[in-house]
Amino acid sequence: MVTITDVAGQAGVSVKTVSRVMNNYEHISVKTRQKVEAAMRELGYAPKSMARALNMSSSAGIGILYGDPSSGYQARLNHALLKQCVGAERFLSVEYFDEKNPDWIGQAEAFLDRTKVDDLILVPPMCDSSELHDLFRSRQVNFVLLSPSSSIAGASAITIDDRLASRQLTENLIGFGHQRIAHISGRPDHVATLLRRQGFEEAMLRAGLVVPQTYIEEGRFRFANAAIAANKLLSLPERPTAIFAANDEMAAATIMVANQKGLRVPEDLSVVGFDDSLFAQTTWPALTTVAQPFEAMAKAALDLLRSPIGNVETKSQTLILEHQIIDRDSVAHAPVD
C-alpha cells in the first residue's frame, strides 16, 4: 500500500507538500507541484478517504436519497455523481428512501446516524419536504436540492429551465412548419409537468398558433397512459402533425401508436420528448429531445456542498444549468395537406 509518505519520499519533498498539492493549495511552485504529481502517478497513489475523513471529523461521504428505483434519471445522476466523487476524493452513500413509508424523518435520521455523512443531495420528491429541510438544518448537514418544486429560502438548488427548454423544443417544431401541435403532459402533481406545458403554450402563443383543448392530453409520464393519450390525439378529425410528449417514455409510446395506425414518423408525424433517457435512443426513429446536463449538475452539486455551511445567513444560490436540445430523427417538415 502506497501512502502519502511514499509519495513524499519519491518526490523528495515533505508530506505536507504532497498534501498541499492534493488539496490544490495556492502557494506552491509549479516545479514542486509537477514533481509531486509525477510521483503520485508513478506510484499509483490513491489517497485513503478514511484517513482523510478521520481528522477532518466529517465523513467524506455524500448522501443521496432516492425514491424511485426504476427511474433512469437516478441511475444517470448517480453515475455522474460517482465520477465527480472520484475526482474529489469523496464517496457516495446512496440510500433508497421508501416513499411509501410515511415516516420520512425517521428514515432520514437513521440514515444520518448510520452513515455520518454531512453532505446531502436531495432529489424529487424528497427535495420538497420542509420537514426534511428542518431536520438537516438542525443537524448541521449541508444539502442541495435537485429540481425542487420551488426555491427554498436558505437552501441551494440546482435545476434546469424546464419551461424554456419546452418552449425551444416547441419552437423547433414550429420552425419546421408545424401548426397543429399537441401535447401529452406528465403527472399533475409534478412541477415539471406544469413548467413543460407552460413552455409549450408560450411558444404556441408567441407564434400566434392556437391550441385546442383536445390537443392536450394527460400521460402521467407513463408509457401506458401516453399510449392511450396518443391514440386519442391521432384519432382526432383534425389530426396534429406533431406531438410534444413531456418525457421520452411517453414519446416512445406515441411513436408506437403512430406506427400501429400506419403513420410514419417523422414523415407523417413529428414527435419530440424530454429527458434524453434510454428511450430516446432506443426508439426508431431516434428521438429529438432535451438532455439534462447530468455531469454539470453533479459538479455543481459537489461545488455547492463544498462551501461550508458556516453562518445560517449563508448565501444560498439557485443554479439554473444549461440544458441541451438533442436533434435526432423524429422531426421533419410538416406534411402538406
Place this chain on the structure above:
Amino acid sequence: MVTITDVAGQAGVSVKTVSRVMNNYEHISVKTRQKVEAAMRELGYAPKSMARALNMSSSAGIGILYGDPSSGYQARLNHALLKQCVGAERFLSVEYFDEKNPDWIGQAEAFLDRTKVDDLILVPPMCDSSELHDLFRSRQVNFVLLSPSSSIAGASAITIDDRLASRQLTENLIGFGHQRIAHISGRPDHVATLLRRQGFEEAMLRAGLVVPQTYIEEGRFRFANAAIAANKLLSLPERPTAIFAANDEMAAATIMVANQKGLRVPEDLSVVGFDDSLFAQTTWPALTTVAQPFEAMAKAALDLLRSPIGNVETKSQTLILEHQIIDRDSVAHAPVD
C-alpha cells in the same frame, strides 16, 4: 463528539477495554462489560467507522465494480444490494470501472486502497478477468462473481440458468402452436448470448422443429441492430410467426419493426424477450420475458461474502438461482395460414 476515551473515563477503565467490549472479546469480566456498556449508553456513544477502518485497514463496505453505466441491470442490482445492506449493517461502495481503460489491475488496486473494502461483487465483464481474481486473492479480499462466463475454481458465483430459461421460453412459444420461430442473438463475445441461443435450439430440436440458417440473426443486444435483424426476418418469404429476442431491448425493436410493417403483435407475430427490463413493461403489448431474481441474487451475494475467506481451500460454491418466466401480452397462438 463523544469518543472512546470519554467512555473509558466514564467507566473508569482503559480505552482498550472499551474497544474489547465493543468487539465482544472473549476474556472480559461480566462486571467490567456492564460498566462499559452503561457508560456507552449514558454518553450516547457511537463508534466512528472511519477511525476503525483506518486502523483495521478494512471497512464494512462492500465494493461493487460496474462497467456499463447505461445498463438497467446495474441499477436494479444496486437497488437490491442496497436494501440488503441496510439490514446487514453494511454499506455499498459503488465504483465505476472504466472498461476502456486497459489497466484494470491499477484501477482495482486504487479502489481497494481508497475504500478498504474487503468484500467485492463482480459483474460482467470484470467477473471474467483472472488477473483481477488473482489480485483479489493476493490481497485477501473476498469476492463473488455474478453471472460469470464459466465457473472459476476457488471463487463463488451466482447466476441463473440462461439456457434453461431460454428453452422454457421457447417451449412456451411452441406450446402456442408456433413452429416457425426465429432468434435474434446478442453480442457474440458475451456468454449469455451463446447460452440463450443454445436453449432456443434445444427446445426446437426436442420438438422436432427445424431452424433454418436464415432464422438466426445477430442483434448485439442493441435496439438499432435488432431493428435491422427483425427487418430481415420479417421480410423472409417464409416469415416466422414468433421471434425470441435475446433481450428486451431487442424485443422492443422487433415489435416496432413489426408495427411498421403492418404486422400486429401478438396476433400476427409473437415476441418474447429476456431480462424483464424497463422495456418489457413500456412496450405495447407488454413483453413476455424472463426475470432475473435480483433480490435473491443480492441476498445470496451477501451471504456468500459473510462466510470468511479462511483457508484457501474454502468451499467455493456456485449458486444457480431460480429465474421466472413473466407471461405478459406479446404472445398469442400462431396464426393459421
Place this chain on the structure above:
DNA sequence: TTGTATGCGTTATCAG
C-alpha cells in the same frame, strides 16, 4: 514556498 511535529478515534502489541 516548504518542512516538522502533533493529533484525529480506533485497534494491536506486549507487557502486567
Place this chain on the structure above:
DNA sequence: CTGATAACGCATACAA
C-alpha cells in the same frame, strides 16, 4: 483479565 503506548494515513499549526 486489563492497561499504557504505538501504530494507521492524512491534515494542519507553527516554524523556517
